[in-house]
Structures are given as structure tokens and as C-alpha cells.
Amino acid sequence: MGLAANLRILAVLLCLAAAPPPVSANSLKTFTAKYGAFDDNTLFATTPASLIGRDALQVTPDTISDIINLTNQSGRVLLKQPFKLWKGPNNNSSSSDRVASFNSSFLINIFRINNNPAGEGLAFVLVPDTNLPNNSSGQYLGLTNSTTDGLASNRLIAVEFDTFKQDYDPDDNHVGLNINSVESKKAESLNQSGIQLSPTGAKFYNVWVEYDGVKKTIQVYIIEQPEKDGATPPRPDSPVLEEALDLRGVVDQISYFGFSASTGNTIELNCVLRWNLTVEYFSDDNGPLIKILLGVGLPAVAVAVAAAVAVAYYRRRKKRSMPINILGALKSLPGTPREFEFKDLKKATNNFDEKNKLGQGGYGVVYKGLLQNEGLEVAVKWFSRGDLKDQGDFLAELMIINRLRHKHLVRLLGWCHKNGKLLLVYDYMPNGSLDMHLFSDSNSKPLSWNLRYNIISGAASALHYLHNEYDQRVVHRDLKASNIMLDSNFNARLGDFGLARALDTEKTSYTEAEGVLGTMGYIAPECFHMGKATQQSDIYAFGAVLLEVVCGLRPGTKVGGFQFLVDWVWYLHREGRLLDAVDKRLGEEYVVEEAERVLLLGLACSHPIASERPQTQAIVQIISGSVAVPHVPPFKPAFVWPSMPMGLEDISQATTTMTNTTSFSISTSNFGTGSTSQYVSRDSNFNLV
Structure with missing residues (x-):
């Protein structure tokens, strides 16, 4: 643990030592997660018509699914982890008691197939379990059915993104707050916001659903994802929907977060491409730290931590003049990648025989190897990076490789460090490059x-x-x-x-x-x-x-x-x-x-x-x-400097590299006619705005 962390703990403990012991047996905790590639199926519960594929949550069948019929389908994709949303017994809490807050932001694509009419819609939900109601396709959005719709026993809320008009809907392009029913308690058309949930052609929308457990209000924000900017835009200032909502008495005390959707006689693809979720939740377990503090005594623990801080401070000063321990850093990498023995890699590659050489670049030589005891073919990269100023740059790079997980990336299996040389071991690709x-x-x-x-x-x-x-x-x-x-x-x-x-x-x-x-x-x-x-x-x-x-x-x-x-x-x-x-x-x-x-x-x-x-x-x-x-x-456009929007950091870099430069040109035969492409640079002193 670092010095700063120890100091923070010491400060907390000293405050606790002067304060009375906690009297509540319940603690409020925070869960935060970011989901992007959706390549870990173990985190989510899916229903038969839904799947996780093409790096997205396909809440209803997608075009590559085995299910040929896309009509009259419904599905749910839920996070398997449930959350306790308030303290005390489920049905015995005061309305003034604190309810958990949550913030859910996600990127959706509701795609209209072949420009046909879309239907029915997608919803963000809090539900009591991971089951999908029978006959919940069409207007029921995977939430209810004709028998259960409107019953308090449903114990659910949903923020719907509806693309099909029913008799009770304002139009076929609206957001609504649903409580135990597909008929929204409150609905707002998105037409006046310039947002078309399922337009002709694909559009992506960033959505924020924010619930305040103190004020007991829910707000929904939505904005289009810019086509030319992969970064998530800032959340809009004004919500498209806002409503008072007390979760207690509506949903179960322990509930699940996720998405539901449906198609009817008209169809659409209901995809969630990114999902960030932060949830406050209540736990009856205060954890081992409080138990230790109450058992041993806060002052004694504070003294112990103070001693640890002093030791850490001494060690930190001592290490400032020491070189980076690359072996120790490798062994402490997240996920602890496998450490291979040099003798095993030497044997696997037949002493790094030239016949086993797969390729060579400025950063090392790659050899084919066979780990005979495991029957595993590998690619061994003997790394040579003399151009790096220090090993810290290399470790920062290796941290990236070690944590990448995707089916279309070459997988790092492990490493070996021997006499200052570093070897990386990858999956062998039998068909080369x-x-x-x-x-x-x-x-x-x-x-x-x-x-x-x-x-x-x-x-x-x-x-x-x-x-x-x-x-x-x-x-x-x-x-x-x-x-x-x-x-x-x-x-x-x-x-x-x-x-x-x-x-x-x-x-x-x-x-x-x-x-x-x-x-x-x-x-x-x-x-x-x-x-x-x-x-x-x-x-x-x-x-x-x-x-x-x-x-x-x-x-x-x-x-x-x-x-x-x-x-x-x-x-x-x-x-x-x-x-x-x-x-x-x-x-x-x-x-x-x-x-x-x-x-x-x-x-x-x-x-x-x-x-x-x-x-x-x-x-x-x-x-x-x-x-x-x-x-x-039809004609290749000219390069113009600066060629992209710049932040302050980029402007500073451009100013230092382009000072006193106005314009220049490079003669190229762009279209076989000897034409000249103009590469125009703006004076960095007054035009980089």
C-alpha cells in the first residue's frame, strides 16, 4: 500500500477514534462497472430470444441469430448481480428513509431493417427476477402480458424507448416511465427534441437514467452519438423526462438491473453497445475492518497505522534512487500472466533455431515453439528494445497487452525474464500474417x-x-x-x-x-x-x-x-x-x-x-x-492543417512545431496528370482557433 493511501487511512482512523462507534448495522456501498465489448457472458442472464453477440447485448434476435423469425419476439438481458435498494424490512420502512440512488448510462441502436416500419421498443428495467413473462412480445416490451399488465405484483419499473404507437401512446417515437404496466405513468415525445429512435439508416443514442434516492426523482437524458466522434458526448443539461418516484413499494427491495425489448408484426434490432452502471446498495455486513477496530480499539490501530506510514515513508525515500525492479513489476501484473522458464522456451524453439524464425522487426525476433509437455504451439518473441530510455516505458506498454481481451486480438500467454532479456509468449497463429x-x-x-x-x-x-x-x-x-x-x-x-x-x-x-x-x-x-x-x-x-x-x-x-x-x-x-x-x-x-x-x-x-x-x-x-x-x-480532398478539432494540449504541440509557417505544397501525381496537392498550414500564432 502506498504512502498516500496509508496517510488517508490514518486520518480516517484518528477521526473514528474521536467519534462514537457506529450504531447502524446497515452500510451503504457503491457498485460501479463499465461494460463495452460484452465478451463475458457469465455476467449477464439472457432469455432464449436474446443473446450477447457482435460485441453488443442483442436484447431481441439479431440478423445472425439462429432464430429466423424476427416477428413477435421478446427478450431480457439482466446483470446477474441483484442489489438491495433500501434498509430494513421489505414492507416496513418509513417513506422518509433513504433509498439507494443509481446512475445508468448506455449506448443504444434501434435499427429499422430494410427501412420497414419499426416495432416495438426497448426498455431499461428494474425487475424482481431474471424470468421473462410468457407472451410478452408486441406491445408488452418483454415486461408484462395481457393477463399481468398493471398488476402491483409485477414489482417493476421501466424507462421505455417506444417505436410503435398503441392507443395509449402519444406517438411512435417517445420515452416513457412505466410502473408495473406498459402504459406509461408519464411519456414524452422525442419529436420536438429532433431525436428519431429508429430512423431510416442507423443512428446511435447515448442515454442517461439517473435516480436520486434522497429526492426520490428519476431523470432521463438522451443525445445522438456524433457520427464523426467516437467519444461519448457530454450529458445534456435538460432531461427529456423527469418524474417523482419512490422505489420502495414499487419494486422489490432486492432487484435486478438490465434491459428488455420486443418486436411485433413489425420488427427492429434492439442493441445495447455500451453500458455504465453505478448503484448505491445496502449491506448488512460492515466488513472486517470495523469489527477489528471495535475489538482491538481505535487508538491502538491508529498507532499501528502511524508506524506503517513511517516505514513506508522511509522505504519510499530509499527507493527513489533505485532502478525499476522489472522482474518484480512483471510478477505483480494484473491477472498474473504465466511466467515461463527460459530453459523451456529454449527447448521449445530448438535453441531459437533460425529455421523456427517467424519474423523480425525493430522490436524483436519471433520464433515458433512447441511446448512438448503440453502439446502447445506458441510464438515466442525475443524482445530487444535498446532504444527505450528506461524500463518504465516498456512496463507501461506490457500492461496494455496483458489486459487486452478480444477474440480478434493475438492473446498474450505469458513472459520470461532472463539475464536482462525479456521474452513474450503468444498464441501461435498457424496461417501466419x-x-x-x-x-x-x-x-x-x-x-x-x-x-x-x-x-x-x-x-x-x-x-x-x-x-x-x-x-x-x-x-x-x-x-x-x-x-x-x-x-x-x-x-x-x-x-x-x-x-x-x-x-x-x-x-x-x-x-x-x-x-x-x-x-x-x-x-x-x-x-x-x-x-x-x-x-x-x-x-x-x-x-x-x-x-x-x-x-x-x-x-x-x-x-x-x-x-x-x-x-x-x-x-x-x-x-x-x-x-x-x-x-x-x-x-x-x-x-x-x-x-x-x-x-x-x-x-x-x-x-x-x-x-x-x-x-x-x-x-x-x-x-x-x-x-x-x-x-x-470524386477528387481526393486537400490536406488542411490543423486537420482535426484540437484541445489545449494539441494546440500547444502544434504551436511549437509550426511556428512561423504559413503554407507549403508537395507535388504529387494525384490523378496521373501531374496535378499538385496543396498541403495548407495555418499560421499557428493566430489561426489555430
Whole structure:
């Protein structure tokens, strides 16, 4: 425990020592969780028609479900952990007693299939158990049925997002507060707010449901998720719905949080893509600390902690001049990844034989290995990072790799530290890297279209996880075909996190003190000016990958009189001959609509202005075919500096790198006609506003 933590505990104990002992046997605690990729099915209870898939809670069946019939379905997805919402007996509490507060924020997508009429709706719920009522499809939203609707025994409240008008509804686009019934106690149309819950085409909405257990009021806020900004926008100032509500007497004292939804004769997809939940709850257990304090005596414990603080302070001063203990830091990593013996890895790789060499880069050499005792094939990376100024940077990087969990990321199995050398052990990918198959011997069979499309879909899902669903925002900084690995079924696994960095919550970019790192052809133009990596620069690199997968050509290939692949593809787009860019080795063995979609998406991701590139959420939707590709202009736009909205930190960086610069141009053969692209820079002293 750190010095600051010990000091805080000491302060608390000294206050407790001067205060009378607690008299209540009940304590108010707080539960907080953030759910993004929804890859842990053990946390949620689902009903037969609902599932967890495509990185979202699919509250009613989605299009890839085994359930073919999407009509007249209902479902619930609930957090398995219940919460006690007030003190005392269930039916014997004063109305003036404290009720638990909660704050639930989530990102939803209610998708209208083929632009047909939508129905019926999605709801955030507090319910007494994880059961789904029978016959709760259609107007009943998975909440009640024709027999039970309106009964106090339902013990539920719901905030409904209704897309189908019943006789008791104001319209087919409203939010409502429901108590034991699908007929809302209070409903507010969203038309005047400019919000269409289930529009033509996909839109995503951020929702906040906040309950104040002191004031006993519930408020609902909603705002559209900006298409060009993956970050959650600030909560609006004014709620779309507000109502007095005392949970006691309505719901059970111990209740479950989650979502319900339904379809009727009209259908929709009801998806929850992110969910943050904070709940106050009551517990009868004050924990071991209070019991120890009351048994031993607070003054004595305070003295003991004071001694611990003194020892910690001495040790802290002593360690300031000591180097980082990398071995100790590795053994204390969260999740305690496996430590391998060097002799076992040496044996597995046949003494790191060149014949077992899988690849080599600036950050190490990778060998294939076989752990014979386990029958496990692994990839062993012998790390050599002499360019790092200290081991702290390396440990910060390893912390990222160790905690990433996604089916389309290469999994870290463990590590080994021997004589100052560090080895990382990964899952072995038997089909190597994507570029090996795209650019192999021309006599070999080309990678099929179905496999290519599946690979880019998986890579997009992995990038979306890094940018939006991991508990920190991560920029990969070296996304390219050679870093997309393929498992035994040719599923994409994004790997090589040698350059990856996690961003602080308030930051949007990572500054590399030693200049721009990455691979030419994949580096976004703004990186050369900012010296920074951003989520948008990752998307630029992904655009380059999309084009090379479809075209079968590397980003730096000179083709058709152009210096770069992207310029040639943009030229074909302008000429109305976009499909001429498809890899000739495929012949006619590809899906025309998919090829055109991916090529246009590749150009959209390659937009010279970073803020114009689609976000990963939209990219995943576009590849799946549920969202149209954004408009791609026939001529490649000019790069303009600054190319994205900047915070104060970004402006400071731009000012130091661009002072006294007004404009410059780089002559490139953009469209095979010798035209010049103007790269315009604004004077940082007065135009960066």
C-alpha cells in the first residue's frame, strides 16, 4: 500500500477514534462497472430470444441469430448481480428513509431493417427476477402480458424507448416511465427534441437514467452519438423526462438491473453497445475492518497505522534512487500472466533455431515453439528494445497487452525474464500474417474473397475494441497487413503491440518524443505535422489495409502512373471504374457489392482530413452492411492543417512545431496528370482557433 493511501487511512482512523462507534448495522456501498465489448457472458442472464453477440447485448434476435423469425419476439438481458435498494424490512420502512440512488448510462441502436416500419421498443428495467413473462412480445416490451399488465405484483419499473404507437401512446417515437404496466405513468415525445429512435439508416443514442434516492426523482437524458466522434458526448443539461418516484413499494427491495425489448408484426434490432452502471446498495455486513477496530480499539490501530506510514515513508525515500525492479513489476501484473522458464522456451524453439524464425522487426525476433509437455504451439518473441530510455516505458506498454481481451486480438500467454532479456509468449497463429497470403508467390492460389471479407471484418472489430470498448482508449500505431495474424480458421487476430499506447482519459492523442513511428504508406498525413498518434491515424492505416486487401497491392505500390495505391483507387472512383481496382487474381470470384463497399470505405478512411474519417463504430456497421458508406468525393480532398478539432494540449504541440509557417505544397501525381496537392498550414500564432 502506498504512502498516500496509508496517510488517508490514518486520518480516517484518528477521526473514528474521536467519534462514537457506529450504531447502524446497515452500510451503504457503491457498485460501479463499465461494460463495452460484452465478451463475458457469465455476467449477464439472457432469455432464449436474446443473446450477447457482435460485441453488443442483442436484447431481441439479431440478423445472425439462429432464430429466423424476427416477428413477435421478446427478450431480457439482466446483470446477474441483484442489489438491495433500501434498509430494513421489505414492507416496513418509513417513506422518509433513504433509498439507494443509481446512475445508468448506455449506448443504444434501434435499427429499422430494410427501412420497414419499426416495432416495438426497448426498455431499461428494474425487475424482481431474471424470468421473462410468457407472451410478452408486441406491445408488452418483454415486461408484462395481457393477463399481468398493471398488476402491483409485477414489482417493476421501466424507462421505455417506444417505436410503435398503441392507443395509449402519444406517438411512435417517445420515452416513457412505466410502473408495473406498459402504459406509461408519464411519456414524452422525442419529436420536438429532433431525436428519431429508429430512423431510416442507423443512428446511435447515448442515454442517461439517473435516480436520486434522497429526492426520490428519476431523470432521463438522451443525445445522438456524433457520427464523426467516437467519444461519448457530454450529458445534456435538460432531461427529456423527469418524474417523482419512490422505489420502495414499487419494486422489490432486492432487484435486478438490465434491459428488455420486443418486436411485433413489425420488427427492429434492439442493441445495447455500451453500458455504465453505478448503484448505491445496502449491506448488512460492515466488513472486517470495523469489527477489528471495535475489538482491538481505535487508538491502538491508529498507532499501528502511524508506524506503517513511517516505514513506508522511509522505504519510499530509499527507493527513489533505485532502478525499476522489472522482474518484480512483471510478477505483480494484473491477472498474473504465466511466467515461463527460459530453459523451456529454449527447448521449445530448438535453441531459437533460425529455421523456427517467424519474423523480425525493430522490436524483436519471433520464433515458433512447441511446448512438448503440453502439446502447445506458441510464438515466442525475443524482445530487444535498446532504444527505450528506461524500463518504465516498456512496463507501461506490457500492461496494455496483458489486459487486452478480444477474440480478434493475438492473446498474450505469458513472459520470461532472463539475464536482462525479456521474452513474450503468444498464441501461435498457424496461417501466419495477412500480407503473406496477399503477396505470396503468384503461382499459389490467391486468398478467396470470402476469407478476405471475413478478415477485414474481424480486424475492424478488434480496432473498435481498442478505441472504444477497452477500459482505456488504445492507439495501435502500427496497423498494417503484416500485423494482422490469421488463426487456423483464417480469422483475423490483430497483433504486434510494440508501438501501442493507452491514452489518458482526457487526451485524444499520444506524442512520441522521438518522432513519428510506424510504416510508410500507413502513416496519416497529420502525423508528420503533429508528431502524434491518434485514433484517427489508426483509422487512416486501416483504410490502407482495406485497399490492399481488395486490390492485392501494397499501399506504396506505383500503379497506373500514380505514386501510391490510394491515389490510383481515388482516380478510378472519379472515372466510375472503381471495380477495376479489384485484385485481378480473383477473376470474377468476388461479391461486387461488397468489393465496392470496402473500396469506398477504404477511401473514406484515407481522407486527408482526420475529422472527416469514419469512426470504428461506423466502420463495423458499414462492413456488416447495416449502414451505408459515407459520401466519398470524386477528387481526393486537400490536406488542411490543423486537420482535426484540437484541445489545449494539441494546440500547444502544434504551436511549437509550426511556428512561423504559413503554407507549403508537395507535388504529387494525384490523378496521373501531374496535378499538385496543396498541403495548407495555418499560421499557428493566430489561426489555430
